[in-house]
Amino acid sequence: MKNINSEMIELIDSYLAGRMPLKEKETFEKKLIYDSSFYTKVEEQRQIQGLIRLKARDEEINSIVADIHRNYFMKNNRVVFKKNFNKISTIAASIAFVLIGVGLFETTTSDLSAIADGLRPYEARSLRSSGVVSTLEEEMNAIYLENDFRESINFFKENKSLSDNPKALFLVGNSYLELGDNTRAIDSFEKAIYINKRNASTAFLDKSEWYLAHAYLKENEIEKAKKLFKKIKSDPQHFYYDKVSTYMMLQLKLLSARD
Amino acid sequence: MKKKKIHLSDLQVVKAIQSGDKLDESIWYLYDRYYEELELFLFKNGGTKQDAEDVFQEGITRFIKVVLSGKFRFEATIKTYLFTAWVNHWGYLNKKRGKDKERDENYYYGNLQSSKTVLKDIEESEREELTLKFFDNIGDKCKDVLYAFYYQGLSYKEMISRFPGYSDEQVLRNKKHACIKKLKSLVKENNKAKNWLKKLLLKTV
Structure with missing residues (x-):
């Protein structure tokens, strides 16, 4: 992936997050259409953002399940299974x-x-x-x-x-x-x-x-x-x-x- | 505090996971509903209690990731997904330990042989996670900053109060850019990750 400068990253982040003011957005999108190397940079940044979110989500899931797992197996903290018991019969x-x-x-x-x-x-x-x-x-x-x-x-x-x-x-x-x-x-x-x-x-x-x-x-x-x-x-x-x-x-x- | 018993259909569990609403309760429910069955299955297949706990945790985690990736399409029940993930992980653990124990064909495994799509989804999810391992080389500080900005959607101002180590927004911005640069270079070094990234992001992001 090609390196892009900090300002460019900020600009692309702002666009991808939908925070860009309308006028700037129009200019940005025109550039996207006519400048293929610019398009590639935006696409790369989009992929990197996707990668970060995917990894963060994975870690969050691991952490949530690990917490519940720990609690579940902690002594005296297990869920008591209470079944709808049938009528007792011999x-x-x-x-x-x-x-x-x-x-x-x-x-x-x-x-x-x-x-x-x-x-x-x-x-x-x-x-x-x-x-x-x-x-x-x-x-x-x-x-x-x-x-x-x-x-x-x-x-x-x-x-x-x-x-x-x-x-x-x-x-x-x-x-x-x-x-x-x-x-x-x-x-x-x-x-x-x-x-x-x-x-x-x-x-x-x-x-x-x-x-x-x-x-x-x-x-x-x-x-x-x-x-x-x-x-x-x-x-x-x-x-x-x-x-x-x-x-x-x-x-x-x-x-x-x-x- | 003991949790109250809840009854959830497969659809309710999947919706709760997808929306993040009542996620904890759904996971508790899955533990209540299936842990004992899995434990028995592993006892029957030479596993220990610790094995059962580990395998269960891995299966639940895998299932949630499959659901969140949009691959759970109700072609099989949650139970089938979970047992496929468990049997798969148990097989992996045995292989790792140099054991190739016979599985109890009369139990769930026979039933799972027809679930090739499920197994494929699970294996793909495992491969994805394995591929993402390279990301760990970026370091915890970078992870914190990138997750806060891109995953939690925090502003620089909010991040300053969360990470007191950064004196002002510009320092934080510089750190974020350095981390992005580092991440890109890690992707570049890792061909597998590069190819996978393109393929995966087209589908899921």
């Missing part, structure tokens, strides 16, 4: 609805109880007999013990360090399940399982799988539920191995075929 009742409501096959109360038995809400145990809680995980457990599921979810969200804690994820998954938010329950259980897989650990793994299978059922994701129940059934060491009956598998198979 998982057993939902499963009964799925099985009976669709009229796939005749099911007796005792048949259904094979599934419903495992669908009771998870009952957390008090970790400390003294009742004193010292870690975030214990604190969350204590909140869950009170059956305060919304608070349990809020607590989880407000404490960033819990987000890769399998037990916390398991508890928050159950809280969502209790409040009828099956999608988030599934996400939480899946995350608990993946973290275990990643860390080659088994913290709350069996429990997460068991409740995830039921959450899938609640979401009518029969194939996924079937696969997970099958996995549990195939592992005698699994905590819930005995809970998966052959008849339950048959029911799922029929549901799956009908689906």
Whole structure:
């Protein structure tokens, strides 16, 4: 690009910003038409201005997003997700609805109880007999013990360090399940399982799988539920191995075929 | 202070970004709406929490730049744009780390393969930003002066009160011209920037 002097830059800036008085503007525009080298200078300055604005805008966006990002992840400053929770219903009742409501096959109360038995809400145990809680995980457990599921979810969200804690994820998954938010329950259980897989650990793994299978059922994701129940059934060491009956598998198979 | 939950359609988000009106709220909304999904996606693909945060921030930033450049035309949903940007950036990070991890095909990636236009927009935006890096060599003082004048539209008088280091308008004017000169010489040295500048400015400025 050719160098142009300061006065020229001022003049062009004034024109490009629309600040030039009318008379001067007319002269300026005449020159633009008849003087090609002048036109080139104006065009170059226009490009430089565009470049400056583009870079400034980029930096401004980076800065805005970075600020929000920082605030978002700052402890106790995360937005609390409050979903419009569905009416609370027991998982057993939902499963009964799925099985009976669709009229796939005749099911007796005792048949259904094979599934419903495992669908009771998870009952957390008090970790400390003294009742004193010292870690975030214990604190969350204590909140869950009170059956305060919304608070349990809020607590989880407000404490960033819990987000890769399998037990916390398991508890928050159950809280969502209790409040009828099956999608988030599934996400939480899946995350608990993946973290275990990643860390080659088994913290709350069996429990997460068991409740995830039921959450899938609640979401009518029969194939996924079937696969997970099958996995549990195939592992005698699994905590819930005995809970998966052959008849339950048959029911799922029929549901799956009908689906 | 906790933010109140808001519900925004794709159109509302895009309009808010384009107009600058309620931009912060829109970005908060995108964090609320998609962060957990992205975190899960990355956990499934061997990422850490820190990875999720970094990738999320990059994706949001990229999306906003795409919208502001006028390339977001509702041919795909915001979610598709964001996940394309995230998957792309995650791939880049893995490559940088010498890893080539398998992606969870059952998750979002399969769905994203049809979004070639989206990917193109995102890659173009990344290239633009990379090309603009040369601008940083101009120095912070020049940046301050040029941004104030050309981006924020401040007058010399207003700039004097903002930058007390400049004794009068003429000193500031001289500084601005020196910075312009420096910037032009940087463009001249950088062929890639020169060509790109012409092409880009024809479209966006």
